[in-house]
Amino acid sequence: MKNLRLKLARMEKDMSQTELAKRVGVTRQTIGMVESGDYNPTLNLCIQICKELGKTLNDLFWEEDDNEMV
Amino acid sequence: MKNLRLKLARMEKDMSQTELAKRVGVTRQTIGMVESGDYNPTLNLCIQICKELGKTLNDLFWEEDDNEMV
DNA sequence: AACGGATGTCAAGTATATTTTACATAACAT
DNA sequence: ATGTTATGTAAAATATACTTGACATCCGTT
Numbered sequence: 123m124k125n126l127r128l129k130l131a132r133m134e135k136d137m138s139q140t141e142l143a144k145r146v147g148v149t150r151q152t153i154g155m156v157e158s159g160d161y162n163p164t165l166n167l168c169i170q171i172c173k174e175l176g177k178t179l180n181d182l183f184w185e186e187d188d189n190e191m192v
Numbered sequence: 193m194k195n196l197r198l199k200l201a202r203m204e205k206d207m208s209q210t211e212l213a214k215r216v217g218v219t220r221q222t223i224g225m226v227e228s229g230d231y232n233p234t235l236n237l238c239i240q241i242c243k244e245l246g247k248t249l250n251d252l253f254w255e256e257d258d259n260e261m262v
Numbered sequence: 263a264a265c266g267g268a269t270g271t272c273a274a275g276t277a278t279a280t281t282t283t284a285c286a287t288a289a290c291a292t
Numbered sequence: 293a294t295g296t297t298a299t300g301t302a303a304a305a306t307a308t309a310c311t312t313g314a315c316a317t318c319c320g321t322t
Contacts, residue, residue: 138298152280154300164279164309165253166232172254179249183235184242208268219311224270234279234309 123159128182131175132157146170193229198252201245202227216240 132142139157143150148167155161156171168183175182202212209227213220218237225231226241238253245252 140298149281150299151282151301155280158300162234162236162279164232164234165238167279168235169254179254184239184249210268220269221271221312222310225310228270232309237309 125157125159125182128171128175129157131177131182135175137175142171142174145174195227195229195252198241198245199227201247201252205245207245212241212244215244 132139137145139153140150143153146153146167147170152163152167153171156163156167168179172178172182202209207215209223210220213223216223216237217240222233222237223241226233226237238249242248242252
């Protein structure tokens with residue numbers, strides 16, 4: 123399950139995966155994997171991404187409904 | 193920096209670290225380290241903890257600090 | 263006193279997040 | 293046709309999250 127909210131938030135900031143990665147301090151592959159889903163990033167990475175995109179953890183990483191698939 | 197919100201939410205549920213750990217599927221040491229702070233858990237672990245305690249990611253893991261909305 | 267449950271911590275092992283390097287395609291210019 | 297930017301993906305290496313097992317203290321109970 124792709125993280126479309128993250129991808130959208132990044133695009134709204136006119137930021138490439140490479141640029142977001144640089145700001146966050148990881149590689150672009152890592153950002154790509156987070157957006158692609160099927161991935162379990164660390165909390166600090168999520169927080170850094172949120173801060174760069176002006177969003178909160180709930181905005182980008184909290185599933186409100188009962189979409190399981192952990 | 194200790195995660196006091198997590199500790200409080202757990203205690204409000206009358207749950208020991210051991211019991212929360214069992215429900216979440218990790219060891220009690222891991223829960224202890226998350227509560228002690230200075231630790232970087234994975235997103236899935238945070239989500240599982242939130243679900244067991246009836247909280248959201250922002251409730252337990254988002255620092256509102258100086259980033260107030262514009 | 264002795265017990266049992268809850269928590270803190272530490273060292274060594276295992277699992278996995280993240281990096282590095284590399285090659286691939288598509289879109290859009292020049 | 294050539295070059296550049298953006299993205300997807302995949303192997304192997306490294307860093308670190310998480311486990312295992314142990315020993316510690318504190319606190320309430322018997």
